[in-house]
Amino acid sequence: MNCVRWIQLGLHALLCGGTTLTGAAAEANRDEARVAPYVLPDPLVRADGSRVTTGAAWLSERRPEIRQLFERHVYGRPLPRPESQRFQVVSEDREAMDGRAVRRIVNLELGTAQGMPVLRFALFLPKSPPGPLPVFFGVHVFDTAKAWPEVAVARRGASTEPSPVSGTERSIGRSVADRILSRGYGVISMDIELLAPDSVTHYASGVLSQMGQARAGAPGPEEPGALAVWAWGLSRIVDYLEQTPEFDARRAVAIGHSRMGKAALWAAACDERIAAVISNNSGCGGAALSRRNYGETVAIITRAFPHWFCGNFSTYAGREEALPVDQHELLALIAPRPVYVASAVEDWWADPKGEYLALVHASAVYALFGKPGLSGTNLPPVDTAVGSEVRYHLRAGQHDLTDFDWGRYLDFADEVLRPGRPGVNRSE
Numbered sequence: 001m002n003c004v005r006w007i008q009l010g011l012h013a014l015l016c017g018g019t020t021l022t023g024a025a026a027e028a029n030r031d032e033a034r035v036a037p038y039v040l041p042d043p044l045v046r047a048d049g050s051r052v053t054t055g056a057a058w059l060s061e062r063r064p065e066i067r068q069l070f071e072r073h074v075y076g077r078p079l080p081r082p083e084s085q086r087f088q089v090v091s092e093d094r095e096a097m098d099g100r101a102v103r104r105i106v107n108l109e110l111g112t113a114q115g116m117p118v119l120r121f122a123l124f125l126p127k128s129p130p131g132p133l134p135v136f137f138g139v140h141v142f143d144t145a146k147a148w149p150e151v152a153v154a155r156r157g158a159s160t161e162p163s164p165v166s167g168t169e170r171s172i173g174r175s176v177a178d179r180i181l182s183r184g185y186g187v188i189s190m191d192i193e194l195l196a197p198d199s200v201t202h203y204a205s206g207v208l209s210q211m212g213q214a215r216a217g218a219p220g221p222e223e224p225g226a227l228a229v230w231a232w233g234l235s236r237i238v239d240y241l242e243q244t245p246e247f248d249a250r251r252a253v254a255i256g257h258s259r260m261g262k263a264a265l266w267a268a269a270c271d272e273r274i275a276a277v278i279s280n281n282s283g284c285g286g287a288a289l290s291r292r293n294y295g296e297t298v299a300i301i302t303r304a305f306p307h308w309f310c311g312n313f314s315t316y317a318g319r320e321e322a323l324p325v326d327q328h329e330l331l332a333l334i335a336p337r338p339v340y341v342a343s344a345v346e347d348w349w350a351d352p353k354g355e356y357l358a359l360v361h362a363s364a365v366y367a368l369f370g371k372p373g374l375s376g377t378n379l380p381p382v383d384t385a386v387g388s389e390v391r392y393h394l395r396a397g398q399h400d401l402t403d404f405d406w407g408r409y410l411d412f413a414d415e416v417l418r419p420g421r422p423g424v425n426r427s428e
Contacts, residue, residue, distance in 0.1 A: 076310030084111025283350030
């Protein structure tokens with residue numbers, strides 16, 4: 001067992017095993033009765049106070065306002081699309097997974113003086129696809145160094161995340177990979193080490209450095225944090241899909257677990273080419289409402305991981321009511337494209353109810369496009385998916401991405417990405 005796994009088990013035992021809670025976990029609230037009343041900003045009210053009543057007005061007027069607020073106050077300004085970029089296939093194994101799949105390693109290089117790759121990703125696709133494939137893609141969905149898409153342990157930065165429910169943080173195993181490929185999907189996993197390492201001291205050493213935006217320490221007030229850089233990397237994968245005939249770029253699903261779920265949501269909010277997005281246990285700064293003082297909070301997350309967000313986000317620690325946005329509006333930015341948010345019963349740190357309520361409050365925007373949303377304040381039954389193109393489930397167990405989750409996500413993709421369905425990833 002590797003040392004990272006020992007650390008995870010130790011945290012789980014310390015923070016969930018009935019011993020005295022310390023540090024961030026002791027600071028966090030896990031009592032629903034102690035959640036203070038809050039008022040959410042209305043995504044349908046423009047900055048001038050007028051109300052949005054049509055999908056067209058949302059897309060052209062209100063959506064840009066909200067996205068700019070997230071750029072200024074949460075994630076930072078997005079990086080520009082490269083003027084010059086080159087995808088290089090580093091290796092290809094056409095007999096992967098006992099001859100059933102193709103495994104390919106791809107580097108991305110920018111037209112910079114350094115000439116070094118800024119991004120690497122691994123992909124698996126069925127050996128004999130019937131046509132251009134839909135694809136799941138995300139950050140560290142599986143261990144990119146392995147010949148099979150095996151278990152991936154979430155990367156750790158300079159400090160260990162104070163999560164009381166870290167579990168195994170398993171992302172994908174051989175049986176799940178077989179299911180994904182047999183259902184007619186490819187799967188792509190992006191490695192962040194070249195792009196932006198998950199470290200407050202080194203996150204800017206990758207693409208930010210090549211673009212002349214590197215700085216010492218945490219990001220400045222509106223400078224992009226690591227989440228924004230990872231999201232930028234996901235958009236570059238869409239660039240690759242668009243130029244690769246084996247894939248159907250119009251049916252690309254961004255998926256992420258935990259911190260990578262935060263990145264997937266922001267990527268989909270910024271890049272309308274992404275057909276659908278799946279957030280698995282993304283919590284604070286992801287799908288969970290910031291104004292609910294439950295589980296991980298803005299104060300806790302920005303203290304532990306100041307490099308994830310722009311500098312302004314930390315100024316709302318303990319005063320989340322002053323934030324001009326909340327995470328239901330992040331989910332609304334994805335409309336009218338399909339979105340799936342999932343939580344786990346024992347993962348109180350990520351605030352399952354806050355994740356569900358964010359979807360409920362985003363539903364008003366989906367309604368502008370005739371898309372049914374979710375309603376009510378009570379969590380649905382455990383292990384039951386609810387909703388259609390705005391979908392949610394609460395799974396039994398801990399902070400993890402499991403076989404159960406993947407089964408629900410494959411069903412979701414089958415439904416919302418069916419061939420010939422109009423407007424999958426455009427504002428149609």
